[in-house]
Amino acid sequence: xxxxxxxxxxxxxxxxxxxxxxxxxxxxxxxxxxxxxxxxxxxxxxxxxxxxxxxxxxxxxxxxxxxxxxxxxxxxxxxxxxxxxxxxxxxxxxxxxxxxxxxxxxxxxxxxxxxxxxxxxxxxxxxxxxxxxxxxxxxxxxxxxxxxxxxxxxxxxxxxxxxxxxxxxxxxxxxxxxxxxxxxxxxxxxxxxxxxxxxxxxxxxxxxxxxxxxxxxxxxxxxxxxxxxxxxxxxxxxxxxxxxxxxxxxxxxxxx
Amino acid sequence: xxxxxxxxxxxxxxxxxxxxxxxxxxxxxxxxxxxxxxxxxxxxxxxxxxxxxxxxxxxxxxxxxxxxxxxxxxxxxxxxxxxxxxxxxxxxxxxxxxxxxxxxxxxxxxxxxxxxxxxxxxxxxxxxxxxxxxxxxxxxxxxxxxxxxxxxxxxxxxxxxxxxxxxxxxxxxxxxxxxxxxxxxxxxxxxxxxxxxxxxxxxxxxxxxxxxxxxxxxxxxxxxxxxxxxxxxxxxxxxxxxxxxxxxxxxxxxxxxxx
Numbered sequence: 001x002x003x004x005x006x007x008x009x010x011x012x013x014x015x016x017x018x019x020x021x022x023x024x025x026x027x028x029x030x031x032x033x034x035x036x037x038x039x040x041x042x043x044x045x046x047x048x049x050x051x052x053x054x055x056x057x058x059x060x061x062x063x064x065x066x067x068x069x070x071x072x073x074x075x076x077x078x079x080x081x082x083x084x085x086x087x088x089x090x091x092x093x094x095x096x097x098x099x100x101x102x103x104x105x106x107x108x109x110x111x112x113x114x115x116x117x118x119x120x121x122x123x124x125x126x127x128x129x130x131x132x133x134x135x136x137x138x139x140x141x142x143x144x145x146x147x148x149x150x151x152x153x154x155x156x157x158x159x160x161x162x163x164x165x166x167x168x169x170x171x172x173x174x175x176x177x178x179x180x181x182x183x184x185x186x187x188x189x190x191x192x193x194x195x196x197x198x199x200x201x202x203x204x205x206x207x208x209x210x211x212x213x214x215x216x217x218x219x220x221x222x223x224x225x226x227x228x229x230x231x232x233x234x235x236x237x238x239x240x241x242x243x244x245x246x247x248x249x250x251x252x253x254x255x256x
Numbered sequence: 257x258x259x260x261x262x263x264x265x266x267x268x269x270x271x272x273x274x275x276x277x278x279x280x281x282x283x284x285x286x287x288x289x290x291x292x293x294x295x296x297x298x299x300x301x302x303x304x305x306x307x308x309x310x311x312x313x314x315x316x317x318x319x320x321x322x323x324x325x326x327x328x329x330x331x332x333x334x335x336x337x338x339x340x341x342x343x344x345x346x347x348x349x350x351x352x353x354x355x356x357x358x359x360x361x362x363x364x365x366x367x368x369x370x371x372x373x374x375x376x377x378x379x380x381x382x383x384x385x386x387x388x389x390x391x392x393x394x395x396x397x398x399x400x401x402x403x404x405x406x407x408x409x410x411x412x413x414x415x416x417x418x419x420x421x422x423x424x425x426x427x428x429x430x431x432x433x434x435x436x437x438x439x440x441x442x443x444x445x446x447x448x449x450x451x452x453x454x455x456x457x458x459x460x461x462x463x464x465x466x467x468x469x470x471x472x473x474x475x476x477x478x479x480x481x482x483x484x485x486x487x488x489x490x491x492x493x494x495x496x497x498x499x500x501x502x503x504x505x506x507x508x509x510x511x512x513x514x515x
Contacts, residue, residue, distance in 0.1 A: 058412065076415055088413040092431040092508045101417050101427065127508045143417075 007035035007183035008068050008079055008150035010055065016063035017050050024050045026207035027064065037177055037184045039194035041234065042204040048187045051204065052153050055185060056082050068151065081149035083157040087136035089128040095139045096124040102143035114146035115139070118172060134165035138172070145176060152177075154186040158193065170196055174219070191238070195230045196221050203237060211237050296478040301485065304478035313467075318486070321463040324380065325452050328387025333444055336392040337437065340399025344433070350400075357396065365389040366454055378459035383452065390451035391444035398440025402433030435509065438502045445494045453487055 010032040017025040024047040032038050042048045053059045054066060057076040066073045068080070081102070089098045099111035115121050118138040128136055137157060144152060154173070158166045174197055177184050188194050194201045195215055203211035213233065217226050278298050284290045285297030292300065308314040339357070343350040365386060376382035406429065414428050456465020464483050471479035506512040 056416065058415065076418065078418065080416075082416050084409065084413070086409060088407075088409045090410065090427060090431070092434075093427070094508075101419065104418075127510075129508060129510045 006150065007181055009034045009070075010151065010183060010185070011067045011070075012051075012055070012064070013066075014064035015051070015054060015061045015066055017047070017054060017059070018062040024207055025054075025061075028204075028207075028209060030202065030209065032183060032185065035181050035183055037186070037197060037199045039186045039188060039198035039201045040204060041188060041191055041194050041201060041238070043238065044189060046204045047207045048204050049155055052082075052155050052185065052187050055151075056080055056153050077151075079150040080153065081144040081147060081151070082153040082155065083137075083140055083144050085156045085159050087128070087133075087140040089136055089139055089143075091128050094125050094127060095120065095131065098128065098139055099143045099146050102146040104147065111142075111146060114142040117145070117176065118142045132165075134161050134169065137161065137169060141169075141173070141176070145180065145182075148180065148182075150182055152182050152184045154184065154188075156188055157186075159189070166193070171220075173197065178219075191234050192223075192227075192231050195227060195234070201230075201234055203234060205238075293475075293477070296481055300478045301481045304476070305482045305485075308467075308479070308482070314486075317462065317464050317467050318490075321452060321456065321465070322490070324383050324456075324463065325387060325448050328384045328452070329391050329444065329448050331384065332388030332391040333395045333441070335388070336395035336440075336444075337399050340396045340437075341403065341429070341433075343396075344400045344403025345429070354400075357393075361393045361397075365451065369455070369458060373459070383455040383460070386455045387448055387451045390447040394443035394447060395437065395440040398436045398443070399433060402436025402440075403429060405436070406432035435502075435506055435512075438498065438505065441501075442495060442498045445498055446491065449487060449491045449494070 010030075012028055012030040015025055015028045016023070028051060040048045040051065050059070054061050055073065057073045057080065060074070068077055071077075089095075090101070093101070096108065096111050096115060099114050100106050100108060102114075103110055112121065112124055115124055118141055120135060120138055120142065123131060123135060123139075128139065131139065140157075158169050161169060170193060173184075186194065186197060191201075195217075198215055200212070200214050202209055211234065213230065215230055217230070221227060281290075281295075282298045285292060285295065285300075296304075305314070339353065343354055368389070369386070372382045372385055376385060410428055410432065414424055419427055452463075453465055456463045457469055460466040460469075464486055468480050468483035471477075471483070503512055
């Protein structure tokens with residue numbers, strides 16, 4: 001009962017990815033212990049989504065090695081599930097049937113269980129077309145978690161949702177992560193989302209890890225001084241603001 | 257204002273124009289503005305229809321024509337669908353087959369009639385062959401298009417959730433292509449009747465086309481016009497059936513639930 005509830009341990013050693021002439025990832029070294037919640041942030045085009053696709057086994061690395069519990073990732077792994085930015089539900093299947101896709105047994109009861117975990121038991125027989133964006137994403141989350149994955153990858157899953165729905169979804173993801181104990185890797189461009197959810201935030205710049213901070217705040221996270229401290233630390237690093245220069249902003253010139 | 261609006265917009269509005277046309281036609285015929293040797297009046301056509309129905313001949317003719325039409329549809333549509341799936345999924349098959357198929361498509365299939373008569377004679381095979389050729393392309397083209405336009409995100413999703421082999425076709429490919437395939441089917445039904453009418457008019461010993469050509473020999477214009485109306489009704493019926501299928505099979509799609 002308890003073995004499959006444990007998260008997977010992910011080890012990445014000098015992973016590289018090249019598309020044609022362009023180096024997207026130039027050697028990533030990262031070890032994520034079982035059950036940790038890691039957020040990967042960075043500007044768009046920095047390679048964070050590519051890294052996630054390598055971890056998912058959707059694309060092979062051009063160099064280096066990625067292992068899951070000591071096993072090399074080659075192609076898609078059965079213990080890994082991914083939540084995309086768009087929910088990617090099958091529009092011709094009802095909500096509960098979409099969740100069943102995530103279950104190897106295709107058990108309807110388990111699918112209904114998973115739906116009630118995300119608070120959508122009453123929408124089981126609706127077509128995805130009539131659900132709201134947030135509800136669709138919750139169905140996708142139920143589908144991802146129904147199979148009890150050991151590694152959950154989240155590719156900006158909340159990017160398209162409105163602010164209130166986002167906060168609800170963040171709380172939901174945090175609660176399910178605490179209950180099920182899977183390892184989670186979240187890619188996001190929203191630094192405050194990263195600080196709100198993750199044990200550890202990693203910043204990727206020019207295909208390399210340029211910052212790796214542990215967020216030492218208690219859960220559930222309050223938006224207090226500590227929270228703002230971490231948020232500012234990471235944002236300043238992304239925007240390359242030197243804290244000593246920041247107040248003298250008049251000298252900065254912007255070119256667009 | 258209100259009763260007028262009710263009269264102007266209700267479920268019978270599509271029928272206003274045909275009813276008006278028939279009424280004017282009847283009056284013009286009745287008062288001699290159109291010679292009955294040019295065009296019989298609607299009542300004469302209806303009488304011809306009733307007498308054919310009484311003798312039971314008409315049902316045999318409809319049965320013969322419909323049988324040819326649907327056997328041709330099953331053969332041509334089936335081959336078109338299978339080739340469409342293969343060419344939509346495998347670029348290599350598409351490279352080998354598609355340009356040849358496009359060349360054949362651009363030959364009007366009715367231009368093959370002399371050849372077909374020499375190959376198959378004038379019996380059933382020739383007509384079914386022509387119908388099959390006529391329905392093949394709309395179904396083939398729309399199946400290829402439907403499969404090409406499936407959201408690549410869904411295909412990647414299927415990979416992550418390990419949908420493979422038959423489950424992948426049943427859950428993702430076929431339902432994804434279905435709305436296009438049904439558009440192809442509606443076109444194909446149009447081509448099906450068109451081809452059949454031409455084929456039956458040229459040579460047949462049963463069917464609606466045969467009935468019309470036979471009637472022409474005896475100058476029975478009422479039967480000729482009745483045959484034409486019969487084709488119109490059969491065409492409309494099969495289009496309605498296809499529409500009903502669309503509504504039933506695509507009820508997940510908000511665009512098809514109404515209208």
